[in-house]
Amino acid sequence: MKTYKIAVIPGDGTGPEVVDEGLKVLSAAAQKCGFKYTPTKFDFGGERYLRTKEVLPKSAVKDMQKFDAIFLGAIGHPEVKPGILEKGILLKLRFDLDQYINLRPVQLFDERFCPIKNKKPEDIDFIVVRENSEGLYKGLGEFQNKGKKNEVALQISHNTRKGVERCLRYAFETAQKRKRKQLTLCGKTNVLTFAWDLWERTFHELAKEYPDVKTDYAHVDATTMWFVKNPEWFDVIVTDNMFGDIITDLGAMIQGGMGIAAGGNINPKGVSMFEPIGGSAPKYTGKKVINPLAAVCAGAMLLDQLGENKAARMIEASVKKIVRTKLKDLAAGKMGYSTPEVGDLVVENL
Numbered sequence: 434m435k436t437y438k439i440a441v442i443p444g445d446g447t448g449p450e451v452v453d454e455g456l457k458v459l460s461a462a463a464q465k466c467g468f469k470y471t472p473t474k475f476d477f478g479g480e481r482y483l484r485t486k487e488v489l490p491k492s493a494v495k496d497m498q499k500f501d502a503i504f505l506g507a508i509g510h511p512e513v514k515p516g517i518l519e520k521g522i523l524l525k526l527r528f529d530l531d532q533y534i535n536l537r538p539v540q541l542f543d544e545r546f547c548p549i550k551n552k553k554p555e556d557i558d559f560i561v562v563r564e565n566s567e568g569l570y571k572g573l574g575e576f577q578n579k580g581k582k583n584e585v586a587l588q589i590s591h592n593t594r595k596g597v598e599r600c601l602r603y604a605f606e607t608a609q610k611r612k613r614k615q616l617t618l619c620g621k622t623n624v625l626t627f628a629w630d631l632w633e634r635t636f637h638e639l640a641k642e643y644p645d646v647k648t649d650y651a652h653v654d655a656t657t658m659w660f661v662k663n664p665e666w667f668d669v670i671v672t673d674n675m676f677g678d679i680i681t682d683l684g685a686m687i688q689g690g691m692g693i694a695a696g697g698n699i700n701p702k703g704v705s706m707f708e709p710i711g712g713s714a715p716k717y718t719g720k721k722v723i724n725p726l727a728a729v730c731a732g733a734m735l736l737d738q739l740g741e742n743k744a745a746r747m748i749e750a751s752v753k754k755i756v757r758t759k760l761k762d763l764a765a766g767k768m769g770y771s772t773p774e775v776g777d778l779v780v781e782n783l
């Protein structure tokens with residue numbers, strides 16, 4: 434029987450609670466579809482950092498490379514200064530494992546949970562391909578005259594032809610696999626005339642290699658407007674790291690909130706890492722009220738990446754069904770069920 438090795442990083446806050454439900458569902462789907470997985474837990478996160486003063490052990494990246502995939506809960510701890518864990522764990526793993534794509538599907542399962550009136554599931558069904566290794570996230574910059582009246586802080590967006598091209602190719606290929614085959618480049622060519630010139634030139638060049646994909650361009654500010662006004666216009670959107678971070682939080686809201694929004698940090702030829710895109714939600718920790726469906730959907734994306742597409746579709750269908758027929762709300766504490774009960778419902782409806 435095919436057995437996958439999965440590294441599990443439950444992380445901080447509600448991370449462990451949602452990861453438990455994700456693993457519960459993965460086990461049930463694996464059993465139904467005839468494969469196995471062995472989870473290996475790693476205690477990376479705020480508690481470990483406070484205890485050991487080490488953000489990530491030196492061997493972490495090498496250790497992760499031995500797995501078929503990584504399943505992550507959440508990173509972020511109220512007693513640790515913002516930035517330390519995010520940069521030291523999440524961004525470090527994304528960068529060092531060269532997970533250059535952040536894939537974030539935005540799909541509305543039930544119109545009751547859409548904050549925009551008159552939008553139906555068929556109107557909100559697109560996917561954001563966020564560049565995940567460059568841009569402003571590269572961390573290039575400096576202070577000049579720090580602390581003085583004439584201080585300057587530089588934060589540089591680093592875009593390489595290679596990085597832009599591989600991200601765009603992945604986006605074109607993603608679009609090719611979808612029914613509508615439509616790809617929108619989301620940028621800011623009217624102001625950021627170095628970075629977006631490179632993105633736009635490369636986009637048009639590559640478009641010639643994918644004649645079956647319809648291409649389109651939208652500025653990032655207009656994109657946020659269209660997300661609310663006409664989300665049905667979008668199929669696949671490709672954008673840089675910073676814009677992708679911003680527009681996918683809005684995407685999460687129009688699909689029903691952080692409780693249902695999942696994402697994958699993907700290295701198509703290496704080890705990929707899947708996570709609910711919401712944070713560690715410290716105020717809900719341990720209360721068993723957090724919605725685990727984002728983690729469950731991240732588990733489905735993980736299976737897709739491993740090639741277990743049937744199991745992935747099965748999980749998605751079950752999530753869709755219970756969202757439409759059982760849950761009162763997708764928000765923490767309002768679901769009408771506890772966190773483990775929602776996990777059980779997904780399992781029962783596989």
Ligand code: IPM
Pocket residue numbers: 519520523524678710
């Ligand atoms: C996300 C998060 C991260 C990001 C933070 C926690 C570093 O907001 O996954 O979207 O900015 O990428």
Ligand code: MN
Pocket residue numbers: 678679682
């Ligand atoms: Mn974000």
